[in-house]
Amino acid sequence: MSDNRQTALADAAFPCIGRVGLDGMLVSFGDALSEPANRAALAFRAALDAAAPAGVEESATSLVSAFLRFDALRVDFGTLRSEIRGLLDSRDWYAADLPGGRRLWRIPTVYGTDLAPQLAEAAEAVGLDTETAVAQIAETRVRVQTIGFAPGQPYLGELPPAWDIPRQTDLTDPVPVGALTVAIRQLVLFSVSTPTGWRHIGQTAFRPFRPEAEAPFVLRPGDEVLFEAVTRETYERLCAAGPDGGAVSEAIR
Template structure:
């Protein structure tokens, strides 16, 4: 069992009449997220009776089932059997993962709080860009707004609390940073996350057959480009991103 998870985990928690939540941690950690992603993939591959939907949070897997087809006690037995079959905290991540390289302009008018974040982390703005633009961040989960990814995990120096006044309003494609994570905003949003950069990437594409281009388990990097280059990419939903299958 990893240090990040108390001994009671993993645990199975009923949710309403048709749901189970399998929790792997009570706080954000890489191994808890790994376990949630790997277990979700295993559940879907197992073809459990009555299963209708699965999803993941930062450290849990949600299962929605049809209680008319399978009693919750039976589903809990199957889920328990899967949990006992392996160490989920060190399990391989699901297959089909992709690495996205998304052109990003850091600082300036497109990242007006980069200097603040760098100062809080104890580095220069140039050092911050050098570190953050090459960081390889996993899509830990998608939520809050349609298609919005939570990306992690950054080194400890980026463990900065979110702002509390919610005065920051970010544009679509903005990259926010706090609590060792980044988020990529799909729409103009008031937020407590520090606005450090901007992309032309669209996380939510309702007109598309694939409205959410990113999937939990994917990885993203944000290589630095100029504001002029980003402006030239505005008409491209991928914002000039390159994508390759890695797992």
């Protein structure tokens, strides 16, 4: 981590612990998304689950925080806070290794065409021609930073700095399941069909949310993804290949 980033985190008094309602606790590693803060949240949540403090019933991560829910009848907030603070102070979570069990996914993606009509608009906002824009996206290995907005829907990043383009002020028509969208150096792979303010630049045949499956959320925070470019013809063929849409995965070692 850069000296400037370390100073900013220290000035902001992160990491910090806050209460959420009667039975929730939030451990925050920043007030804005950054790679170190996201890494810290993922690593800390894994360590928290391994430590299994008495009374903690579940945990989850957001972009820069780890949330835990506890049984307020078994343990009081102050006692649990002291235990969590001890774990928090045990190491530098911003430099921690990411948790094990992660997977690298390669998801075939058709960029542009009428299936993803905002590719040219996004490329222009970045200052690139569409071919170069596609190459940058397709060759960038992005991390699932969190799951949110809809069931099983991943937010992935970070893209190169030029992709720090804003969301649209107006919503577009609903994008389909498997839509790949972009804004603020992140990609979102849509698990449901919905209107969005993110620009629709690619389309996959991959279903991130499978309510019929034993594990309905396919991608998990910490997983990594390459959205590999394929032709429209290949995409059409993969639509009949099942919910993975031609995607393959392997363990990250």
